[in-house]
Amino acid sequence: RKEVEQDPGPFNVPEGATVAFNCTYSNSASQSFFWYRQDCRKEPKLLMSVYSSGNEDGRFTAQLNRASQYISLLIRDSKLSDSATYLCVVKKNSGYALNFGKGTSLLVTP
Amino acid sequence: DVKVTQSSRYLVKRTGEKVFLECVQDMDHENMFWYRQDPGLGLRLIYFSYDVKMKEKGDIPEGYSVSREKKERFSLILESASTNQTSMYLCASSLVGGPSQETQYFGPGTRLLVL
Numbered sequence A: 001r002k003e004v005e006q007d008p009g010p011f012n013v014p015e016g017a018t019v020a021f022n023c024t025y026s027n028s029a030s031q032s033f034f035w036y037r038q039d040c041r042k043e044p045k046l047l048m049s050v051y052s053s054g055n056e057d058g059r060f061t062a063q064l065n066r067a068s069q070y071i072s073l074l075i076r077d078s079k080l081s082d083s084a085t086y087l088c089v090v091k092k093n094s095g096y097a098l099n100f101g102k103g104t105s106l107l108v109t110p
Numbered sequence B: 001d002v003k004v005t006q007s008s009r010y011l012v013k014r015t016g017e018k019v020f021l022e023c024v025q026d027m028d029h030e031n032m033f034w035y036r037q038d039p040g041l042g043l044r045l046i047y048f049s050y051d052v053k054m055k056e057k058g059d060i061p062e063g064y065s066v067s068r069e070k071k072e073r074f075s076l077i078l079e080s081a082s083t084n085q086t087s088m089y090l091c092a093s094s095l096v097g098g099p100s101q102e103t104q105y106f107g108p109g110t111r112l113l114v115l
Helices: none
Strands: A004-006 A011-014 A019-025 A033-038 A044-050 A055-057 A060-065 A070-075 A084-091 A098-100 A104-109 B004-006 B010-013 B019-025 B031-038 B042-049 B064-070 B073-078 B087-094 B110-114
Touching (some): A004 A084, A011 A019, A019 A084, A033 A060, A033 A070, A044 A055, A044 A060, B004 B087, B019 B110, B031 B073
Parallel strands (some): A011 A104
Antiparallel strands (some): A019 A070, A033 A044, A033 A084, A055 A060, A060 A070, B019 B073, B064 B073, B087 B110
């Protein structure tokens, strides 16, 4: 089983739609989780951290389910500018290195 | 703002050449990382460094080496470039300690083509 797995998509949704991505991780001892965003031909950038209690930033909500070892990202009221690849990221057990999922591609259409 | 710069955006090299990719960060970050990103394979960690002159192997270190002589600079070296090293190379840095210690800041990437 890969350390971090995501559905690659693509997810094609109309503007205004709500879309959710899930990600599973294999190491039950993992402690830190993130979503990064990568625009086409650009570098990844942190979108948000994922806390045990869940967290929300505007239209974006991230949740963690430790029992099932999955992380989710919900985007409400999708905008054209949300079109990007969303990377699920889990911190490796020791040190500061990160495990990146392969990413889920989102295309928001007019 | 944190700035991570990479020496080249695009690079074309021939098989067998020695290739140097340079990365510089301006925020006094202790940690620096080199990844490669390939379609269908995602980001894979090559090497990382927690301090000057320190280095740790990542998941795919074969065929690569690194150098960190100064805190702000982390170099990736392809000793003898091969066609399977054609890829996008991304450098990142992060801070030790503080609320954003686990956030990695990426450079714009170097797209390397080995012929």
